[in-house]
Amino acid sequence: MSKQLTIKVTDKQYDLLRRIAISDRYKLDDLIRLVFARGLEFQWCEDYLSFRKKEDEFTPEEKEQLLKNTEIEKDLVKIKISHASLNFPDWLMSQGKYQRKPELPFFLGMEGSGIIESIGPDAKELQIGDEVMFGGWGHGAMANYIILPASKITKKPSSLNMAEAAAFATAYTTAYVSLIRRGEMKPDDVVLIHGSSGGVGMAAVQLAKMFGNRVIATGTSDEKLQIVKSWGADHVLNTLKDGITAFREEVKDLTDGKGADVIYDPVGGDVFDESIRCINWNGRLLIVGFTSGRLPSLPVNIALIKGFSVIGVRAGEYGIRDPEKGAETKKIIHELAETGNLKPHICREFNLTDAKDALEYLSERKLVGKVVIKNNL
Numbered sequence: 041m042s043k044q045l046t047i048k049v050t051d052k053q054y055d056l057l058r059r060i061a062i063s064d065r066y067k068l069d070d071l072i073r074l075v076f077a078r079g080l081e082f083q084w085c086e087d088y089l090s091f092r093k094k095e096d097e098f099t100p101e102e103k104e105q106l107l108k109n110t111e112i113e114k115d116l117v118k119i120k121i122s123h124a125s126l127n128f129p130d131w132l133m134s135q136g137k138y139q140r141k142p143e144l145p146f147f148l149g150m151e152g153s154g155i156i157e158s159i160g161p162d163a164k165e166l167q168i169g170d171e172v173m174f175g176g177w178g179h180g181a182m183a184n185y186i187i188l189p190a191s192k193i194t195k196k197p198s199s200l201n202m203a204e205a206a207a208f209a210t211a212y213t214t215a216y217v218s219l220i221r222r223g224e225m226k227p228d229d230v231v232l233i234h235g236s237s238g239g240v241g242m243a244a245v246q247l248a249k250m251f252g253n254r255v256i257a258t259g260t261s262d263e264k265l266q267i268v269k270s271w272g273a274d275h276v277l278n279t280l281k282d283g284i285t286a287f288r289e290e291v292k293d294l295t296d297g298k299g300a301d302v303i304y305d306p307v308g309g310d311v312f313d314e315s316i317r318c319i320n321w322n323g324r325l326l327i328v329g330f331t332s333g334r335l336p337s338l339p340v341n342i343a344l345i346k347g348f349s350v351i352g353v354r355a356g357e358y359g360i361r362d363p364e365k366g367a368e369t370k371k372i373i374h375e376l377a378e379t380g381n382l383k384p385h386i387c388r389e390f391n392l393t394d395a396k397d398a399l400e401y402l403s404e405r406k407l408v409g410k411v412v413i414k415n416n417l
Contacts, residue, residue, distance in 0.1 A: 115190045117166060118158035119174065123206035124149040124181035124392075124413045127239065128331065131403050133179065142179055148399075149181025149413070153196060153206040163190035171196040175209030182395055184417050194370065197377035207239065207384040207410035210355075212373045214328070215243040215304075217355040220251075221365065223302045223324045227252035232291060232300035232315070234307045235331065236273065237264035239410040242385055244304050245273050250381060253302075256294060258287060258311075264408045271385065285310035291318035299323065309334035316342050323348040385409030391416040 130148045132138035153173040159166055166172070174193045180186050196205040219225040231248040235241045236257035248255045249272040257273035259265045265276040275294055279287045291300055299320040305312055309332030312325075316338065319325055325348060338350060359366025376382050387408045390398035392415050402411055 114160045115162040116160045116187050117156055117163050117172075117190050117193055118185060118187050119152075119154040119172060119193070120157050120185055121152050121154040121181060121183060121415045122202040123154075123389075123415065124152040124183075125207040125210065125239075126398055126402050126411045126413065127151070127210055128329070128402065130179075131399055134399060147180045147183050148395075149179060149183070151175035151206060151208075151210045152181030152186070153202045154186070154415075156193075157185075160190075166190055166193065166195070171202065171205075173200075173205040173209055175213070181206075182392065182413060184392075184415055194374055197374060199377060199380040200383065203386050203389060203412045203414070204384050206412050207386060208377060208382075209370075209373075211239040211243040211384060211410065212247070212377070212382060213359075213369060214240045214353075214355040215247050216369055216373055217358050218304055218326050218328055218353045219244060219247055219302065221358060221369065222351050222353050223304070223326050225251060225253060225302050228254070229301035230254045230256065230295050230298075230320070232256045232258070232303045232318070233273075234258050234279075234303070234305050234311050234315070236268045236276075237261065237408045238306070239384060239407075240306065240328070241304075242268060242271055242409050243382070245271055246382055249273075250376070256291060256300065267385070267408050279311065279314070285314055288314045288318040295320070302326065304328060306330075307332045308336050310336075312336035316346075316348070319346060319348045321347050325350045326353050327351065328353045386412055388412075389414055393417065 127150050129138050129140075130150060133140070133142070134148060151174060153171070156166055156168050156170045156172060159168055172193050173196050174181070174186070174188055194209070196202070197208075200208060219231070225231060225248065231244075231253045233241055233244045233248065233255060236245055237259045241257070245255055245257055245268060255273045256275045256277060257265065257268045258277045258279045259268065260278060260280045262278055265278060269276045277287050277290050279285050292298075295318075299318045301320050301323050303315050303319055303323065303325045305315055305325060305327060306329035308327070308330035311332060312327075313336055315325060323346070327350060343350065359369065373382070385408065388398075388401065388411045390401070390411065390413050392413055395413055398411055398413050401407065
């Protein structure tokens, strides 16, 4: 801590800081200094922890002194966050329902964008003032600042603004790993994309079309599906008929009875049950999630008869298990973004002070594409 300034920390604040220090392997004194150097305070909300700036906490001179005492070491980079992007796992994490459960307390926000303010001596390829985007860290983007290893940071593609950059990495990495790495999508495949109006779904539509495939996009809202169609889908299908999920016959009609070659399924439940009945011989059914809330079962005789594969997809884990392929994927989607042909659809922007409203909006599934949170503090 600074010798020039003593910071008083309440017992509750100290306890929260201690728990973060243990979970994220910080030295406690360093963490206290970092947090208060940002001019932030701890505040418990009903279902998540947020940091809110206190305008009158320190004098300008005290803030400047604190910031001077916040040193960035080795390959770490300090980023002033511009935007954070919300993903469905953020909502699940806030309720403890996601497969990855960070130790409480933690910051939500899997990805974001911002401007580099400080940089360690080993972060050779980045500079102060660079506009960057980051993802793959798991959480922490819904804040004023974040400190990350340089390996988790990428320079912002020139074709994207800061909001689009924040919403890019997770969606397009997941779509690329799903369709290309795991699904082995080939040109002229018929690709059936469920949940197509979500951020990853729209990314999958764009990627499939870019690679020369025919896309059938599904959802449960005609209004949302028209937006998806305007983003490149060849056909759109509303899967909900009089309260019942049904689309197998329509997919067969569109494919001369063969079915889809690649099926992207983040929904599960009834959508999975219908999908296994409209998949082509040697098809690949990609399991990306279960947003319906029901884990389906597979009658293995159908897989035997139709000769299709059911493939699990965990895009983040894929890069961890195979770092070389992970780095290659990151490079490829960045290059594709630079062409200007890939760009997330931002349907709504919230301020950081309204982060809880943004989470509720996400949970109500009103979005088309992506929701971002602007750092207005």
